[in-house]
Amino acid sequence: MGITRRKFLGWMGAAIGATTISGQKTQAATTKQFEGHPGSGGVLHDITRCIGCRKCEEACNKVNQLPAPEKPFDDLTMLDNVRRTDDKTYTVVNRFPNDSGTSPVYVKKQCNHCLEPACASACFVKALKKHKTGAVVYDASLCVGCRYCMVACPFNIPAYEYNSAFSPRIMKCTMCQPRLEKGLLPGCVESCPKEALTFGTRKQLLKIAKQRIQKYPKRYIDHVYGEYEMGGTGWLYLTGTSFAQIGMREDLGNISAPQLTAGPLSDVPIVVGLWPVLLTGIYAISRRKEKIAKEEQNEAVAATLSAANEEMEKKLAELKDKMEQQKEAAINLEIKKALKEAADQAKEDDGNAPADGPKEEK
């Protein structure tokens, strides 16, 4: 057993050592308020300005060299159905009827480039990363294709190349990271004819958005979508129509995705540290119980034996006593007999001699 325990402790030590030395922080997933990388960029989408021309979709398709669509981008019948991003489309514009029944509302949809992205925290090979520029970028050379990022994304943005057998990729908006690095604007922002899209640092954009709300309180709902949703997103939205009306969920909460899983992640080292103690303890207790049970059994056997011995001795002693008594009785009997015989003899002798002899002596 000694070898096993030593070996076991050694392994545990090695495991703990390896985790400590590797210096990987699970803190990336803990509960501190992260307000984005300093100076990181984003886009403000003023929904009230969008006219649904799909120029942004076209530009996106071009700069990202995505496959040509079935219907051309100036075909506005595409707006008849509410669409989502897919493996050939990084961004879509959807049309929704207005609250007041007047002109419809157009909303652009693409990756929101969360400050603490659910997809990046869910990726088990770090294929998705939050870049300093604010973009959430994807490295296909690491991707295993598990699609957990798609499960994790609260906005249903990442798409997958289901029809590729050998090199399927996750497809999603990169905020035109390659263009940003060259100092260019994202394709969609550059192409928008109505300035419904504004690129800038997230801080600036928040200021602009709030100024607009302040200036035109009737035009806008007093909420910048993306300021706090899911811990904050790089893309921010202003609207005059209720968010529920235009397919934007209001029930996502303000907690970032990594915070949602921080608890179970931080329980891992505790289980690793505590379970061996607990389990070895239980093992030791069950062993000890066995040992005590065995000892008690032995004791009980011994006690029974000695009790039996005692009884036997007692019985023997009793028997001895009895026998001695009997012997004594027998001896007494013999003596009595002998005395009696002697007495009888004496009587007989007296009978032969004159009977009054002894009387005379008295």
Next chain:
Amino acid sequence: MSEETTLTDKKIFTPFNIICGIIIVVGLILTILRFTKGLGAVTNLDHNNPWGIWIGFDLLCGVALAAGGFVTSAACYIFGLKRFHSAVRPAILTAFLGYAMVVLALNYDVGRPWRLPYPIFYSQGTTSLLFEVGLCVFLYISVLFVEYSPAALEWLGFKKIRNLIVRMTLVLTIFGVILSTLHQSSLGALFMIAPSKLHPLWYSEYLPIYFFISSIFAGLSMVIFEGSLAHRFLHHKMDETHLAESTGVALGFAKAASFLMMGYAGIKLIGIAIDNHWHYLATSWGQWYLLEIIGFVMLPAYLYALAAREKNLILARWASVVAVLGIVLNRLNISVIAFNWNLPSAQRYFPSWMEIATSIFIITIGVVAYRFIATYMPILYKHPDYQEHQ
């Protein structure tokens, strides 16, 4: 004993073999299709529903139902319940094959299976619960392989290595329990990242605990269920100890499962109370949830209790069937049925027949492997050369 089986096994076209053969042929065709045309050719998965039954059933149910390995070995070696000793080997074998099937299924499901070692050896995404699952499953399948190996080594006659491994039993068992605790619970925690997609009745901050606790009674139930199958089909392979202990194992496990399932139903309700989600119980999702809890947790728990009290083996076996179905229902609810519950029905996922056939194909491989191993190796009996305890 082996001579007998070679004689009886001479018939090749038994119903079992014919059905297995058909399934395997279909499975191989689907395999070729999957690996030459991609996931889209075989599955009904789409951009909104990235995980289907290959994750929901093959992975989640597979791992939960393979928990019998760590539960039985812990009961025997750590808790010192030696009367369960003859149940350890079949349970370890089922667990090992279960995890092997899980990994096989994963190779079908992920886009680039040849990169499956990446998260462990190449680029570690430590913020992901999937990383945690992957690492633990990788380590645990190795532990299970070592735990299972004495049977194979006895069969092959490698006495020295076999004895060395048997001496490590306690350490391996403790490792197994740690790793199982971690990845069983983490599989539940996977879904904690998506509160906006999973129905509130199933989403809970206790998901990891629910998954861990339910995996224990899933394992117990699977040992009982699998025991009844083994008695039906592999009875001639069991030695006297196994036969003498098996009723005790089934009834003992039934009792344990009954306690656990009652406790599980209790903590499920606590989860609802904490989030104050009672009002959802009045909806149709609530009915479905109650069916899972009452029909597939409380009912089998009651049947188990009854079986344990009346010493009714048949009832315990039927209860185990209900309990196993309950685990399948629970895992499918969380990963597929109540996941994306708020999407319009046209965008919901339903598996294609090819996905289902592939799942059946993988299970069939597992069953055939179990039958082969249990026929030739000392699983249900002790090897004559190693009659001593352990």
